[in-house]
């Protein structure tokens with residue numbers, strides 16, 4: 097297929113040249129060059145720019161590609177070398193320079209590394225928030241591509257007809273998990289996604305032979321079913337024009353993915369600090385011979401532009417950059433206290449991402465349960481809530497491994513695909529980075545994705561996407577957000593093991609931007625899940641395996657409009673001698689252990705935010721605090737609670753703040769070993785007695 101593409105290229109040489117606005121391309125390439133030069137010669141030496149990545153060599157093809165993203169529902173996601181593309185989408189030069197300098201305003205108000213971009217672009221294709229992680233751009237772009245199809249086919253929005261998602265990556269990024277995850281998604285789902293690989297044959301200093309055998313990704317992907325390949329030279333204007341034009345047209349017309357693989361030279365070091373000492377001199381010389389700028393000039397002269405006009409374009413670009421520099425330098429630095437803003441939605445709407453930006457208004461709700469009917473188990477309660485929100489909100493969609501016809505390995509989604517169809521409830525490829533990254537792209541496109549991770553431990557391949565999703569609102573200074581509800585079953589069940597039974601909820605607490613729900617029973621599960629599905633922030637919804645069908649956790653249905661706000665603990669027993677703080681599967685054990693003691697038992701229900709006031713109020717009265725959790729002891733969330741109690745209620749305490757937890761070991765398989773390790777009623781009771789008798 098790669099050969100095929102090259103053969104096509106030869107045949108294409110006689111085809112009429114596609115229509116590009118060459119003067120605009122020349123102007124933007126000159127702008128990009130002037131910005132690179134300005135940074136290298138002035139702003140970096142003056143320490144006004146701390147990270148600098150030259151786009152020289154990559155610039156022309158990027159600008160050309162950007163000029164083809166003309167559909168209002170297109171989106172793109174690039175990486176740190178993608179500034180020329182952003183310029184062609186309309187990013188103001190001043191913003192681009194000011195962001196590099198970390199000044200106020202711009203992409204991130206000085207929060208995000210200046211070389212990665214985000215651009216909501218109310219007038220055209222947005223640039224989705226880029227990540228500093230190589231390869232992290234791929235799966236969110238696949239999510240946008242799948243959202244295009246969802247908008248068109250499920251929501252019936254014809255405005256998405258012909259839209260595409262375009263991802264940019266270097267040759268080394270082709271070795272990342274994100275690349276392969278998204279390639280699988282885009283080809284198996286036949287999504288309108290264009291992969292643009294800018295192949296400069298190096299990943300910092302590592303030659304491309306380490307990234308893909310034979311250093312030719314399009315050749316290696318030649319037999320990948322469902323992928324059209326367009327490969328060639330990204331420095332020859334006419335050839336690049338044909339390939340870009342055909343690749344974009346193919347994805348728009350076919351609605352299926354394509355790889356655009358262009359060879360470009362990296363004319364500077366990887367970043368300003370990089371001297372390229374590892375590159376043989378002749379390679380550097382040969383690269384400069386392939387500089388697209390003189391070729392672009394020759395191309396324009398061939399089209400009738402004269403030298404004077406070329407010089408005028410160059411001068412115009414330089415003065416625009418100089419003017420933008422002065423304006424950017426005149427900007428201040430945002431106030432340090434403001435850096436605390438926008439971790440979560442605070443009432444000021446983001447520009448792009450999430451159903452709220454698309455006009456969604458949550459239906460009326462009540463915060464007190466209105467119990468009706470027999471008690472139901474947690475599985476039924478979660479399923480019924482999902483069912484109900486699927487029914488009333490067409491933007492809600494569910495996906496994950498085995499959640500379709502099988503109904504999930506925990507049976508939570510049983511029957512939902514049958515009821516709502518494969519468009520809204522569907523199985524995915526086995527790739528957690530793909531599941532969460534795709535959810536990010538879908539959320540950015542205004543949907544409310546509800547991805548399922550099959551077991552807690554298997555969220556780990558998605559760690560990067562989870563972290564990037566959580567930080568998105570903050571690092572884009574509230575320009576973008578990707579609200580979703582990420583359902584994750586975990587914890588022990590009949591037995592344990594290191595993969596299916598861990599809780600490790602504290603890891604999510606360390607990802608800023610995520611709300612974390614840890615319900616212990618059916619009623620709370622309904623209220624918190626509904627709050628998440630109607631909310632405007634990403635939510636980790638932890639479903640404890642042992643509680644899904646536990647009889648203690650069964651509760652009557654709390655009402656079709658019951659919403660439980662996050663951060664409200666519940667006192668499940670009241671007393672005066674000790675406070676037990678717990679959550680999830682440990683709540684019934686604490687209740688049992690405290691049954692003939694005068695104790696407050698506090699079920700936190702959510703860890704982000706957690707109800708400090710409820711805990712402190714109780715501890716100040718009972719003067720004793722015991723924290724019980726299933727997660728490991730060292731660095732568990734109990735350590736945080738203990739520290740806060742010690743900080744804020746020290747003088748009220750009559751006994752040390754104590755914890756009963758799992759020891760710092762993986763979960764053991766044999767039930768005898770497991771039951772010894774997980775906090776038991778007896779262990780909790782013994783600790784209560786010790787503290788009360790202190």
Ligand SMILES: Cc1ncc(C[n+]2csc(CCOP(=O)(O)OP(=O)(O)O)c2C)c(N)n1
Nearest residue numbers: 177228229230266267268269296298299300
């Ligand atoms: C996940 C991850 N690993 C490592 C890095 C450090 N790093 C930054 S750029 C880079 C090389 C990427 O090269 P390539 O994708 O070919 O793009 P190019 O810089 O050549 O345009 C590396 C290793 C990173 N940012 N992210």
